Amino acid sequence: MNDARKDTQEQADFRQYCRDWLNANAPEPPQVRLPQTPLEIMTTEQMDYLRPWQKAAHEAGLVGADYPEDCGGGGRNDCQRIANQEMHAHGTPFFPNVIGLGMAAPTVFHHGSEELKRELLPGLLSGEDIWCQGFSEPGAGSDLASVQTFAERDGDNWVINGHKVWTSLAHFAEWMILLLRTDKSDKYNGLTYFVVPIRSALGNGVTVRPLIKITGETGFNEVIFEHLVVHDRYRLDDVGKGWQVAMTTLLHERGAGTLVTPTAGGMRNTKGESTSRAAMASALIALATKAHRNGKLASEDPVIRDKLMSLFIRQEGLRQSQRRAQVQALTDHPMRIPLQGKLLMTEIQQESAALALEIEGMASSLYLADENAPESGKWPLSYMNSFGMTIAAGTSEVQRNILGERVLGLAKSK
Amino acid sequence: MSQPNNFGFGEEEQMLADAAARYFAEQLPVDQLHKLVADNPDPHRDKHSPWAEAQWREMVELGWTQLAVPEDAGGLGMPAVGVAGLMEQAGRAAFPGPLLSTLCSTYVLAHCNGEGAVAAFEAIIEGHAITLAMTDQYGSWNAADTDVSYADGSLNGTACFVQDANRSDSFIVSARGPNGIGLYWVSKGAAGVAIACDAIVDLTRDQARVSFSDVSAVELSAQGTGQEVLDSARPALLMLLAADMVGAAEWQLQTTVEYAGTREQFGHSLGFFQAVKHPLVDLMIMIDHAKSLVYNAACALDTEPENALQFALMAQSAACDAAAYGCSRSVQYHGGIGFTWECYVHLYFKRQKHSEMWLGDGAYQREQLAQLLIEDRSIA
Numbered sequence: 001m002n003d004a005r006k007d008t009q010e011q012a013d014f015r016q017y018c019r020d021w022l023n024a025n026a027p028e029p030p031q032v033r034l035p036q037t038p039l040e041i042m043t044t045e046q047m048d049y050l051r052p053w054q055k056a057a058h059e060a061g062l063v064g065a066d067y068p069e070d071c072g073g074g075g076r077n078d079c080q081r082i083a084n085q086e087m088h089a090h091g092t093p094f095f096p097n098v099i100g101l102g103m104a105a106p107t108v109f110h111h112g113s114e115e116l117k118r119e120l121l122p123g124l125l126s127g128e129d130i131w132c133q134g135f136s137e138p139g140a141g142s143d144l145a146s147v148q149t150f151a152e153r154d155g156d157n158w159v160i161n162g163h164k165v166w167t168s169l170a171h172f173a174e175w176m177i178l179l180l181r182t183d184k185s186d187k188y189n190g191l192t193y194f195v196v197p198i199r200s201a202l203g204n205g206v207t208v209r210p211l212i213k214i215t216g217e218t219g220f221n222e223v224i225f226e227h228l229v230v231h232d233r234y235r236l237d238d239v240g241k242g243w244q245v246a247m248t249t250l251l252h253e254r255g256a257g258t259l260v261t262p263t264a265g266g267m268r269n270t271k272g273e274s275t276s277r278a279a280m281a282s283a284l285i286a287l288a289t290k291a292h293r294n295g296k297l298a299s300e301d302p303v304i305r306d307k308l309m310s311l312f313i314r315q316e317g318l319r320q321s322q323r324r325a326q327v328q329a330l331t332d333h334p335m336r337i338p339l340q341g342k343l344l345m346t347e348i349q350q351e352s353a354a355l356a357l358e359i360e361g362m363a364s365s366l367y368l369a370d371e372n373a374p375e376s377g378k379w380p381l382s383y384m385n386s387f388g389m390t391i392a393a394g395t396s397e398v399q400r401n402i403l404g405e406r407v408l409g410l411a412k413s414k
Numbered sequence: 415m416s417q418p419n420n421f422g423f424g425e426e427e428q429m430l431a432d433a434a435a436r437y438f439a440e441q442l443p444v445d446q447l448h449k450l451v452a453d454n455p456d457p458h459r460d461k462h463s464p465w466a467e468a469q470w471r472e473m474v475e476l477g478w479t480q481l482a483v484p485e486d487a488g489g490l491g492m493p494a495v496g497v498a499g500l501m502e503q504a505g506r507a508a509f510p511g512p513l514l515s516t517l518c519s520t521y522v523l524a525h526c527n528g529e530g531a532v533a534a535f536e537a538i539i540e541g542h543a544i545t546l547a548m549t550d551q552y553g554s555w556n557a558a559d560t561d562v563s564y565a566d567g568s569l570n571g572t573a574c575f576v577q578d579a580n581r582s583d584s585f586i587v588s589a590r591g592p593n594g595i596g597l598y599w600v601s602k603g604a605a606g607v608a609i610a611c612d613a614i615v616d617l618t619r620d621q622a623r624v625s626f627s628d629v630s631a632v633e634l635s636a637q638g639t640g641q642e643v644l645d646s647a648r649p650a651l652l653m654l655l656a657a658d659m660v661g662a663a664e665w666q667l668q669t670t671v672e673y674a675g676t677r678e679q680f681g682h683s684l685g686f687f688q689a690v691k692h693p694l695v696d697l698m699i700m701i702d703h704a705k706s707l708v709y710n711a712a713c714a715l716d717t718e719p720e721n722a723l724q725f726a727l728m729a730q731s732a733a734c735d736a737a738a739y740g741c742s743r744s745v746q747y748h749g750g751i752g753f754t755w756e757c758y759v760h761l762y763f764k765r766q767k768h769s770e771m772w773l774g775d776g777a778y779q780r781e782q783l784a785q786l787l788i789e790d791r792s793i794a
Contacts, residue, residue, distance in 0.1 A: 006419055285788055299788050302781070309780035312787065313728045317703025320710040324702075327420045329428040330709060340699055400692040408671050408694060410685030 007082070014065070014079045018086040021060050026092050027053050029267065036385060038098040039168040039392075040219040047130075047172055050096035054127030062087065063095065063262040064125035067109065072122030080260040087264035094265045099169060100124040100131030102261040104177045106252045108195065109259065111236040111245045120175070120195065125262075132173035134164040134196075134223060135246070142398050144179070145188050145243060149225060151180040158182075158194070158235070160205075160228040166392065170208045170221040174199045179246050182239055191242030195234050198223070205229065215384045253393045256338040280352050281312045284359065287374075291359045298359045307355055311348065318344045336407045343399040346389035353383035421713040422495045430492070431499035434478070438507035441469055444665075444758045451510050451617040455755045461611035463510070463620050465581055470511040474541035479513065482520040487535040489520075494650060494715040498657040498708055505661030508765050510618040512543035512578035514658055519544040519586050521650035522597070523634065525643040530599045530632035534584075543581060547573035547600075547624050548588035548644065555774035557588070557595070557644035562626055564589035564596055564637065568606075569626040577772065579609050579622035587631065588640055595640030598631035605629070616768035617761055649719075649726035652773055653711040656726070656733035659769045660705045663733070666740035666762050667697050670747050677749070690747055697739050704732035727783040734776035737766040 007015060030049040041047055057063045058072070062083040067073020095101060105124055108117060123129035140147040149162025160180060170176070176198045183190030198206045205228030210218040237245050251257040288299035288308060298304050318340075324330050325337035356379040357364040364380055366373035390396045404410040442450075450464055473479050482497050483489020497517060504513050520538060523531045538544060550559045551574050562571035569589050576585065585607075587598045600607060606629040612621040635643045671694055674685035684690045707729035714722040744759045745752040752759050770776070 289788070305784040305788065306777055306780050309731070309783045309787070313707070313731050313780070313783070314703060316710075316725075316728055317707050317732055320706035321702050323419065324421070324706045324709060327423055329423055329431070330421070330705075336698070337702060340702065344699065397688070397692070400695045401688070403695045403698065404685065404691035408685070408691075408698065410671065410674060410691050410694070411683045413686060413688060413691070 008077075010077060011079055011082050014076060015082045015086060018062060018083050019090075021062070022086060022090040022092065025056060025060065026090055027056075030093070034093065035219070036382060037389075038094050038096050039388070040217065040385065041096055041169065041172070042217060042219055047096060050093060051127050051130075053093050054095045054097060057087070057092075057095070057262075057264065058126040062264075063101070063127075064105075064121075065262070066260065067105070067121060067125065071109070071117050072125045078260075080262055084260065084263050088266045091266040092264040093267045095127065095262065096169075096172075097124065097127045097130050099133050099177075100127075100129070100175075101263075103133060103249045103253050104131040104175070104195070106257055106259040106261075107177060107193075107236065107245060107249045110248050111193070112195070113233075116195070116233065116236075124175075129174040130169055130172040131175045131177065132167050132170040132198075132223075133249075134167060134176045134178040135249075136166045137163055138165055142395055144246070145191065147179055147181055147191065149178075149180050150184075151182050151192060151194065151230075153182070154229070156232050157229050158232060160194075160196070160225045160230060162225050164223045164225075165211070166220050167208075167223050168220045170198070170223050171210065176223070177249065179242055182242075186240075188243045189240045191246070192239045193236045193242040193245035194230060195236060196228070196230050197234075201228055213385075214387065215381055250394065254339070254342040254399075256335065256341065280349070281308075281315050284308060284311070284352060284356055287356060288359050291361060291363070291374075293359075293361060298361075304355075304359060307358070311351055311355060314344075314348055314351075318348065333407050339399070339403050339407060342393060343396055343403070346386065347396060350383070350386035350390055353379055353386050357383055417710070417713045417717050421709040422493055422716055423499070423709065423713075427493070427496035427499050430478075430481075430496055431503060433476075434500050434503035435506075437472075437476075438503055438509065441472070442466060442507050442509065444508075444761070447508060447510070447618075448758055448761060452755065452761065457613075461613045462580060463614075463617065465510040465620060467511070467581075469509070470513070470543070470581075471541070473511075473513065479516050479541065479543070480520075480539045482517055482524075483535050483538055484524060487532060488539055489535060493712075494653065495709060495712040498653060498712040501654050501657035502661040502664075502705070502708070505658030506665050508618045508662060508665070508761055510620075512545060512581040514654060515545035515578040515582060516543045517654055518647075518651045519546055521654070522546065522586055522643060522647040525646040526597060526634040527639070528597075528632075528634045528636065530634045533632070534586075534599050534634065537584065542583040543578065544584050544586060544599075545576060545578045545582040546588075547576045547579075547585040549573060549575040553771070555778055557641050557648070560588045560590055560595065562587055562589040564591040564598065564631075567630055569598060569600065569629045569631050572623055572625045574623050575612070575772075576622050576624045578620050579624055580611065580620050585624060586634060587626070588644065589631075591637040594638035595644075596633065596637040597635035597640045597643055599634050600626070600629055600631045604631075614768070616764040618765045619768055649711065649722035650715055652726040652730040652779070653708060653715065653722075655769060655773055656704060656708045656711070656729040659733040659737045659766060660701060660708055662762050662766055662769070663697075663701045663704070663736045663740040666744040666759065666766070667694065667701060669759065669762075670694065670697075670744045673748055684747060693739075693743055694747070697736065697743055700732065700736035700739055704729065704736045707732050724783060724786050727779045727786070730773065731776045731779040731783070734770045734779070737770050738776075741766050 032045045061074040064073040065076045065079040069075040151158040151160050176196045178194045178196045182192040207224040291298040321337050368377040480489045481492040485491035550561045584601045606627040608625040610623045614621050677684050711725040711729040714725045741763045751757045
């Protein structure tokens, strides 16, 4: 295995341990249809399959490997990436608590009190507590710092009123990371960051309502706060420091943070088709060798061939850039490649799906309920869902601003 | 076989790349380059283009021109990934000299079995520049197409689009005989060789039609084996050219970013506007993909040659895309001044458009790749 070459002794031992454990304990494919990403988990059946998997992987030490032991972690040194590599190579299901692992955990870890870390992180890492993120509002999307949901101090408590939107997993979540306004006179320094127990407050200050996506499916929500009372101990960092804390969250959300997020995936579905992104180009080639176009196979059409290869090259280019980012001598600005990750992964995924529709031709008009739909309507669904990824977590346009300003040093857009 | 995580780019490779970057910055900064090669804007100027002969001689002394000659042939035997690092810096400096040609010839010679190859390596070690004369009158990118014929020990015909023809000391000629393509080594001064310069757009390069009339030649690769040799060397050639283009594209990016940071209109620097900012980010991303694919292809040449072709095709496709976009954006965002001869961006614009075509454009590389991945199903 390529990945094993530069392992430390601790990493090498841990890698072997992960392999052995996965061989004995990785779950069988589920009976229910899983969504394409954990952000689209809709049903309790799906959650009932995924949650025990995360719990088992956590108990075995494959989730939270680098977190301290008193926070429910494994206390290891740079071993999470090893577990991730092995879980992807093995083709496991993904983890359901994706916002908790990728965003809430590093934020709590960097900005929470010791007491709060010990209280919250074990349940987060095990998946017992699902987390969601309360950042966007109807009036605050790309301009995140303009959030208006307000927290008013009342002794040792805060009283929260307002409206958050696009809240994935809120219908399963115990906890929410929440960016709130505590001072209306200062845009950036008037923000404060909280972690809030929402499940226990449903019907008592918190309302979670599903939003229907472009695909016709649910999966994300709006969350309304009406006089929700939260104790001051659930505040992260100082009053007025919410924007700085949110930056930690966003950096990790975009895959450029300091703590490696536990991730798993690559599982084949019941038909044996890989669900990972790496396999997407091969899947498209396979699709093109079946679809017909203008009296011959789509794979013989020069325009389709060129588009397929362009996409394949972009995908390989991204993969090799991520490899090059680890070689200091071959990079100039240290954030130049890491900050491209989110933008490129989501845009390549979107282009892949668009090309799949082009290859399918008329058959791409058939959707989930049609028995003749190729691959059960997977590609039109993927294409529509891909816009969730190019819009969420900083739109592609915001990502290009960040790259232009932080890496190229161009003047900041207002 | 699999590749090392760091592409095999170790301390020696880094030292060479750093030394090359310093060398070009000191010995051939862009204002000096412009004085040297862009002295006369007249489109009808003398076809013989000026070049950095003094710097070429220094490179010979530094050993850079024989880097890729195998150790058992008396050369330095530098891994391809190190040669890529040098080539990237040469491209960034738009170096006007036969470095790329000589390195390409080296990789062709490495696949030749003939006695002549040993002597040709010796010539390179002594400081000779060698170039490839393998293209027909239509500029075909197919190794099998040549207008030069070989019979009874002598060459007849014309090789077109020969790079660095005037700056080189000898040619590796691809010629067709009764039993197929062979490769032959011909000295520039040999009887029957005539060089007719092309009047080209690119100010940093030199190109000519080289005619052979009953020229006696040294065999490098026997009739019937020449195409296989050129096919085997192709990944290295594509990788070297792509490295040159990546370096040049990075110059285009940095120069345009700098200008977009200083030039002000409507009360803001140009880079403030997203119509300028976002395309420059896209250019950066295209360069990064191309650069990563170049080092991946170079590393494949060193460690997994069976996959080198597909990775080199990817690198050259990505390099062509980055070059094309870098050309159009660098001139466009320099505005009126970018449209003039005095602004240095035209040097790189012209070099990149030339490079895009030399070994096949992006679409050509992608069709070659499609044949590998779709018809042959050989995804690495």
